Amino acid sequence: MRTSWADLAANSAAENVGSGSSANNGGIVANSAPTRPAYVPPHLRNRPPSSDPSPAPAPAPAPAYSGPASNTLQGGSRWAAPRNEYRPGYGGGGGRGSGWGNRSGGMDRGREREVNPFGDDDDTEQPFTEQETTGINFDAYEDIPVETSGENVPPPVNTFAEIDLGDALNDNIRRCKYVKPTPVQRHAIPISLSGRDLMACAQTGSGKTAAFCFPIIGGIMRGQPVQRPPRGARTAYPLALILSPTRELSVQIHEEARKFSYKTGVRVVVAYGGAPINQQLRELERGVDILVATPGRLVDLLERARVSLQMIRYLALDEADRMLDMGFEPQIRKIVQQMDMPPPGVRQTMLFSATFPKEIQRLASDFLASYIFLAVGRVGSSTDLIVQRVEFVLESDKRSHLMDLLHAQRANGVQGKQALTLVFVETKKGADSLEHWLCMNGFPATTIHGDRSQQEREYALRSFKSGNTPILVATDVAARGLDIPHVAHVVNFDLPNDIDDYVHRIGRTGRAGKTGLATAFFNENNASLARALADLMQESNQEVPAWLSRFAARSSFGGGRNRRSGGGRFGGRDVRRESSFNRGGSDYYGGGNSISGGYGASSGGYGGSGYGPGVTSAWD
Numbered sequence: 001m002r003t004s005w006a007d008l009a010a011n012s013a014a015e016n017v018g019s020g021s022s023a024n025n026g027g028i029v030a031n032s033a034p035t036r037p038a039y040v041p042p043h044l045r046n047r048p049p050s051s052d053p054s055p056a057p058a059p060a061p062a063p064a065y066s067g068p069a070s071n072t073l074q075g076g077s078r079w080a081a082p083r084n085e086y087r088p089g090y091g092g093g094g095g096r097g098s099g100w101g102n103r104s105g106g107m108d109r110g111r112e113r114e115v116n117p118f119g120d121d122d123d124t125e126q127p128f129t130e131q132e133t134t135g136i137n138f139d140a141y142e143d144i145p146v147e148t149s150g151e152n153v154p155p156p157v158n159t160f161a162e163i164d165l166g167d168a169l170n171d172n173i174r175r176c177k178y179v180k181p182t183p184v185q186r187h188a189i190p191i192s193l194s195g196r197d198l199m200a201c202a203q204t205g206s207g208k209t210a211a212f213c214f215p216i217i218g219g220i221m222r223g224q225p226v227q228r229p230p231r232g233a234r235t236a237y238p239l240a241l242i243l244s245p246t247r248e249l250s251v252q253i254h255e256e257a258r259k260f261s262y263k264t265g266v267r268v269v270v271a272y273g274g275a276p277i278n279q280q281l282r283e284l285e286r287g288v289d290i291l292v293a294t295p296g297r298l299v300d301l302l303e304r305a306r307v308s309l310q311m312i313r314y315l316a317l318d319e320a321d322r323m324l325d326m327g328f329e330p331q332i333r334k335i336v337q338q339m340d341m342p343p344p345g346v347r348q349t350m351l352f353s354a355t356f357p358k359e360i361q362r363l364a365s366d367f368l369a370s371y372i373f374l375a376v377g378r379v380g381s382s383t384d385l386i387v388q389r390v391e392f393v394l395e396s397d398k399r400s401h402l403m404d405l406l407h408a409q410r411a412n413g414v415q416g417k418q419a420l421t422l423v424f425v426e427t428k429k430g431a432d433s434l435e436h437w438l439c440m441n442g443f444p445a446t447t448i449h450g451d452r453s454q455q456e457r458e459y460a461l462r463s464f465k466s467g468n469t470p471i472l473v474a475t476d477v478a479a480r481g482l483d484i485p486h487v488a489h490v491v492n493f494d495l496p497n498d499i500d501d502y503v504h505r506i507g508r509t510g511r512a513g514k515t516g517l518a519t520a521f522f523n524e525n526n527a528s529l530a531r532a533l534a535d536l537m538q539e540s541n542q543e544v545p546a547w548l549s550r551f552a553a554r555s556s557f558g559g560g561r562n563r564r565s566g567g568g569r570f571g572g573r574d575v576r577r578e579s580s581f582n583r584g585g586s587d588y589y590g591g592g593n594s595i596s597g598g599y600g601a602s603s604g605g606y607g608g609s610g611y612g613p614g615v616t617s618a619w620d
């Protein structure tokens with residue numbers, strides 16, 4: 001028997017409230033070094049002060065795949081700068097392992113102290129142990145069917161210990177309290193470490209960020225030494241590029257990547273629009289191994305010749321389907337195909353998302369070479385950890401209905417604390433107006449949308465995360481990727497037109513094994529979404545109201561980009577399995593492998609009217 005939504009909210013709140021503030025420090029951590037330090041490439045960092053700065057190349061493990069590892073840019077003589085131009089300066093240390101050369105060992109030079117992104121001084125000597133509490137409920141993921149396709153797929157691992165990530169990175173995994181890899185990590189990390197290109201689809205909140213960060217950081221640590229331009233050069237030459245669609249998501253990925261790369265000697269820099277470019281330029285001048293960026297700001301930096309992509313070995317697109325849709329595709333093509341980035345097969349490319357429409361998969365194959373397709377759970381499915389409710393609410397009743405929900409939630413709150421509630425609306429004006437109305441009615445709320453300044457956006461997010469303002473009214477700018485602990489309830493005050501957007505929105509709760517609640521207000525205006533919504537809910541074992549089923553039966557296949565129309569429940573995975581897929585021989589499909597659970601034939605397809613309306617102005 002189902003409990004009431006208020007009970008669910010209370011339960012969810014109990015799980016989500018009170019395990020300490022997660023206030024976000026936000027943005028780039030300013031370094032307090034009095035003088036500007038020289039950039040030191042990873043292979044020259046962490047050497048004893050008296051040692052010869054000329055590096056002995058790290059003995060890189062023989063790669064199983066001859067792609068990026070044989071990159072002619074690696075260790076090449078493109079840059080004739082004398083090696084003693086580089087001076088140790090960026091912190092590092094702690095490495096104990098063999099086979100990781102001089103990248104993981106060493107010490108802080110005192111020239112520039114690496115800020116501890118964990119904000120503590122813990123030591124990390126304890127081994128990985130199952131007993132440690134991480135808050136993640138792995139049982140929730142055990143039954144998820146996994147499918148891979150492509151040639152020679154490397155086998156998954158069960159533990160981090162099985163993966164050769166190096167001591168420094170392993171220490172950081174412990175600091176993050178990750179005891180064992182999530183399913184997407186179990187599969188994706190060995191694939192990426194073997195050098196293969198990857199298109200990976202896994203549910204929201206299932207740990208995709210680490211799945212692409214670990215192989216990049218590990219790869220840079222053990223890669224061949226790279227010679228880059230001398231100190232003081234104005235152009236930065238990152239080895240890895242991680243692109244994401246929003247500023248806040250780029251900031252978040254940067255924060256995560258800094259934790260994972262702490263004391264590895266790998267330097268991560270973020271560049272995104274709306275923030276002063278000068279500070280970002282200064283960070284880039286100090287050197288960058290991994291650049292996390294939004295496309296607009298990156299194009300700006302490329303046009304100013306402040307960043308060159310010619311040494312890129314790793315390209316990761318987070319929210320890849322969004323990055324390749326109509327709104328972003330031209331910018332992505334410019335960055336990836338029309339500047340100086342090495343082509344597919346030379347660089348290694350990783351695409352990650354919780355949703356991967358087929359037309360986007362087809363497009364994405366332009367950026368990949370002989371890739372492996374990985375689906376953890378059905379492509380575009382929502383996690384069963386989220387209890388989904390859909391209620392029929394007329395436009396004119398939405399505010400009072402929201403008020404009822406919030407009152408009940410407050411009454412059921414834990415220790416008088418309002419659980420964090422994220423309310424999605426369609427327009428920026430609508431967001432401001434609803435925020436004002438909520439505040440007037442005694443519910444502290446803030447907003448995040450594209451008309452707010454970046455400072456306001458970051459402030460709003462911090463205030464929400466810390467619980468100071470427990471209601472955040474947002475447009476789709478907050479729909480993807482944001483990992484905000486303790487969000488107990490997502491309300492779709494206005495439903496999106498696209499079911500994939502709905503999947504990402506509700507995915508702001510029910511993350512990392514925790515449960516969550518999502519409530520949608522539905523009325524005639526959303527009829528085109530009815531079928532996709534009903535199918536999605538059914539797939540995730542949710543109660544579908546009879547009235548929604550009637551709407552779904554009435555609605556034609558034409559609206560809502562109904563990805564399930566014409567397909568079986570588990571149909572529609574790797575597009576290469578479809579006979580219609582033909583990229584002129586530039587790629588191939590090497591067979592499929594369903595690891596657990598069975599999938600029907602790939603007969604699905606979009607019955608919808610083409611890809612959605614493109615990008616709303618909320619996006620960066």
Ligand SMILES: Nc1ncnc2c1ncn2[C@@H]1O[C@H](COP(=O)(O)OP(=O)(O)OP(=O)(O)O)[C@@H](O)[C@H]1O
Binds near residue numbers: 178202203206480
């Ligand atoms: N192996 C692990 N053990 C414990 N927690 C983990 C592990 N991997 C990731 N997490 C945590 O799970 C949460 C969700 O991870 P992440 O943000 O990478 O999800 P995601 O799959 O990228 O979600 P989305 O699709 O919404 O972008 C984060 O708080 C992260 O720290």
